[in-house]
Amino acid sequence: MSDPRRKSPLAHRKALNAPDGAVSLRERAFLAKFILRVSADGEVAEVLKLPVMANTSLKHNGSTILWLGPDEWMFMAAADGGGEMKARLGEFLGGVHHQLTDVSDHYTVIEISGRKAYEILMKLTPFDLHPGAFKIGHVAGTMFGKTAGLIINRSVDMPEFDIIVRWSMADYLWCLIAEAGREFGLPAQEPVGQVRGLRYREAS
């Protein structure tokens, strides 16, 4: 049970499901997320099981480690796993020059799954998400519409992707995905902060 004082960026949205399992959308709120920046030289990569191949990820000790760059990784774990993960990493990294930053709230995760997930996502990104090119476990940082995001292919039996997106862009991306999924039965979603219903500073 998470702290009732906590609120996720997409708390105001309900999970969406298109008919016949074509596509589903939900927020995976409060996942613990850390960005580790460290040189992969030496023992660090081996000890921490860092994926060193570009655009890949590894699962280790209940957390998923995403390659973000030659000296940059993201660790993702369950909401309550953050403290332990941070302590463990800190122990390993002790005297090594590194940066471990808590970004659990900087980002949230939107999960999109279902037969049409690929087709929908390709409306938003120029990156090739074809299963032959973007394989299970692959990771990429790219653009979705007008926001940047990280994507990881978590497919098991059914196509399933997580998009890791900044707090402030999460609602925009949620609605943009829903918009792209309308032809497969996702309901239209109105993004927050639109002119309708809100009052704006006038142009004059």
Added chain:
Amino acid sequence: MEQAFRRARGGVVDRNSPVTFSFNGKSYRGFTGDTLASALLANGVHMVGRSFKYHRPRGIMGAGSEDPAGIVQIGKSAHALPNTRASEQEIYEGLESFAQNCWPSLKYDINALNDLFSAFIPAGFYNKTFKGPPGSWALFEPFIRRAAGLGKAPPEADPARYEHTNRHCDVLVIGAGPAGLMAALAAARAGARVMLVEETAQPGGRLLSQNPDSLKLDGKTPAGWVQGLEAELRGHEDAQILTRACAFGYYADNYIGLIENVSDHLPLPVRSENLVRQRLWHIRARQVVLTTGAIERPLVFHGNDRPGIMLASACRTYLHRYGVLPGKKAAVFTGNDSAWATAFDLSDAGVEIAAIVDMRKEPNPELLESARQRGIDVHLHSVITRISGRHRIRAALVQKLDGAGKVASGASALFCDLLAVSGGWSPNVALFSQSRGKLRYDEDIAGFRPGKSWQKERSAGACNGQYSLESCLDAGAAAGVEAARSCGFEAPPSRLPDIKNDRAQHFGHEAVWEVPSALPPHKTRAFVDLQADVTVKDLSLAQLEGYISVEHAKRYTTSGMGTDQGKTANMNAFAILAAKQGKSIPELGITTFRQPYKPVTMGALAGQHVGDFLSPRRTTPMHEWHEANGALFEPVGDWLRPWVFPQKGESFEETLMRETRAARSSLGVLDASTLGKIDVRGPDARVFLSRVYTNAWMKLKPGHCRYGLMLGEDGMVKDDGVTACITDEHFHMTTTTGGAAPVMSTLEDSLQTEWPELQVYLTSTTEQWAVISLCGPNSAGLAGELLDDLDPDPEYFPFMSWRNAHIGGLPVRVFRISFTGELSYEINIAASYGLWLWEKVMQEGAKYGITPYGTEAMHLLRAEKGYIITGQDTDGTMTPADLQMGWIVKKTGDFIGRRSLSMSALMEEDRKQLVGLLTDDPELVLKEGAHVIATPREGAKPVPMLGHVTSSYFSPNLGRSIAMAVVKGGAGRMGKPLFVTRPGLAPAPVKVSATDFLAMSQEKLP
């Protein structure tokens, strides 16, 4: 009679599915699978509009996207689609279509008078009016605008949705004719990711225009054989066929733009809100196979623009693909072999052939024999010199050519309602040429064909000048295999179908670009471009007036500049221009093929990124509260920040005054979450900060904060913010809201490329933290009540320091920093607790009359203190010295921008410098942006300008107006009078002052 021109059988239309549609208010019937053109022809309608300039009758001339003439308006009001090619628009139940550019009616059009005055509106008419006596354009414009043009733009906003999508593939095949089908299949069989795109509703291309009685592939009709291939292709998991999709742009790196029509062929009631109207595809292909076919050229002769004159190839398409007779009595006029097949097909379908008129002396004897067998009259070495029938051809005059190739005397009339013309074929090289491929002129086919490739593409079939069916199939299959192999697939050669063809294929021809006329040149009206109304005479005029370059001649005459991009006109125009200059065609050269190949709607180009999705609206964790509490919002970059929080019945000014007063007199609270935040860590962090900020960072102690300015390499202020020292190797940097992303990328770039030796890592944490800024004398009281374990008393927790603490057991970072000059506490908490803390702050602050304030009060409060806003008081041309902030530039040590600061131009004393302005009238609030001048009157223009007002407010706390301005030599003008211009009023007298108005108020402001 209903569909009097529909053949009894044949075509790929669904005869069990009749469709009712209308043209110009009259109801007609057609079948599903018809285009508007084929359905109109089935009802005997040829004339569908009036031309752009002369309002001459225009009919259906082609059968696809090449048609220059058959352009109509589809639908009404918001759904209106002007300039739609009848030959491309599929009919649907209830479709309404209208003739364009005519009034009061298609047949009796007032502006047809233009035609009589055509001598007065020749090529370059606009050019000449522009250059004419002053005012002549203004005089003519309203008339020209009314008379010229095509369809009418819809009067309402477009209700349709559009979207973009992306695909990557190994092999992209453009055009699903015989070559394209073979190419796609060969590549798909090799296991490649293949996309086959087809402009029309179904694959088949020119195969569907062949006579199914005379042509069999593997024993099947052309349509049957195509179906088999299509089915096999669809069976390949990684092969995709897109129909109604036109590749309109070939860009660098095999990046291709495609416009797919998703809903335009569906009846309006059936169109789903959830389905877009059109989809724009961004395709990145490793290899491209161009199988875009060839376009038949019309002939250029006197009167060649009359409705009922049609491309020979289009006649065959209507005959076989749509099962429509384009006429009852036809003549064929040509200089090449392929048009003879049209005559034979028409004849076999029961159309009476008035004659075949061939400009050559000796066409292929086999053709002559076939004509003889069918009893068709043949006129060799003859031309058509005159057409009768205004709205539809009734007869054509045939005349012999003499030994010199001139029109001989003596003529005979051919009575016909259809004239099929062919001037040969042009390979459709538009996309190849867009890809930067070099064209080469081939005398054998009298046309340009692909030469040297630039990108990873190959052309196969008719677009490569390979016209026979066998060569198309063969070249297509080979291209598919090669493309797949280039992607690393093993591709076995494809088997070609067995072809049984009763019709011998001949492609002999003799190019005659300008058909000899029986009239003197000034009386001959031979159209080169039927859409832009360009005649041979116009081309001659361009030549006479010195427009020698083909690019100039094109623009001067507008030839090839219509919505059809001169698909049928260009080759003829180039050849005629070349002949007039006594040059060969390759010597003259051709105009550049540019994207788009055919018109693309603005809606499709915008895609889904419109309206609510035009740009992301970034909101803070507290947005919900702001919205519920009546905030007026201000967009700051992509962010949406509360601007003011008006209470019931309160004006904007009243709100602003109340918020500003509260923050100084009691307690104000601001959502400052949008500020950029960067975590900086590493043993060299201090060195790094010292290089990116102008001041010194080596001695800042943990627990303390410092303000810094960042400059660009040019020495100009780019961003500012406060950075806190967490530990000796760990800093928390803040940037402006708008500067967060550019600062982060500049810093990361500097680390990676300029100073790789520095051991520093950066991570953006902007949205990790919700930031609540308490401001005012009561902020310490509230902070004390909120914080579990920190005494906020300024005595122990001084200005420009920070502490770790807890609220409700949750970790927070509290910063004693201020953007107002007032006692302030900035509380940072993990964003997911931001709303909870804000609500708690509001609740517990109630006893102090806590007042939420927005960006406007924030701006006013900081102006009272004289703090700058980068981007408002700076504009990318201000150095620290210009801002009178020379104190923040350290004396020794390098930093970004240091060297530029010592450039003589940046050290001049007369540069614009930031100063305060106090109006003589304390109630007068200057306009931001107003010019600062030295004299009490504006005087003669241009008035010498000393600078401008950057920030201006009425300060309720100071009881008078305050302003900041950048003024030439401002630093040396302290206390001096200046003037600020006002529209319609005398300039306002002001006195130059320092910018810290708050400090001055203690010494009493004037």
